Amino acid sequence: MSGLFLAFHFAAWISSLSYTSIANSVVLVNMNPLWVGLLSSFITGERLKTASVAGIIISVTGAAIIGAGDYAAGEEALFGDFLALIGGICAAFYLLIGRNLRRKLTLTAYIMVCYGSAAVFLWVAVLSMGMQITGYGTATVASFFGLAIVSQLIGHTCFNWALRWFTPGLVAVTLLGEPIGSTILAYLIFNEKLTLLKLAGGSLILAAIYISASAENSKTVQP
16 A cells, blocks of 8 residues: 555656646645644554644745745646645655554565555556657666666655654655755756745745654654
């Protein structure tokens, strides 16, 4: 189930980039702290602390501010926004299910089944839809490997490691550092300007991460 939600997360989020702006997509998919907060008590039985609730509110506000000046309009953009939002909800289920499983499974066992099943689900979708799987340029293939090794194996595995020791609420809030990273990379690679809105939103997100982390009970969980 965790792998299935991870597959839906990637399918919806990456597809959204064909219809809406990068800012919209990144902001909406990273609304998952809100969904984690709403669903935590039902799936993991963990109740959010007051500081964690405050962190979620502040972080979501910061994420919204980052994309506030770049919202696109029109039916296609709305469809892309919807896909990104669905991607965020699926990511929340992925984190919450992972929290339950990581209490009982080693990191290696969990990611092998989760990532492996997600890959199978996505390959089935790609092949059944007759999508292109060959004929890409060297730069595109290199980007595929970069996504697989850096973003997935390193990035997602770090978060899945943390799920054993920290609540999904904190992990979801730290994921909101992504809009900050996206802003910095967009400036370095695409020469996009660092606006006051983006700087203000980034500051709020960092503050939210600090507030949530400070309140987190980081006692080691025994195997």
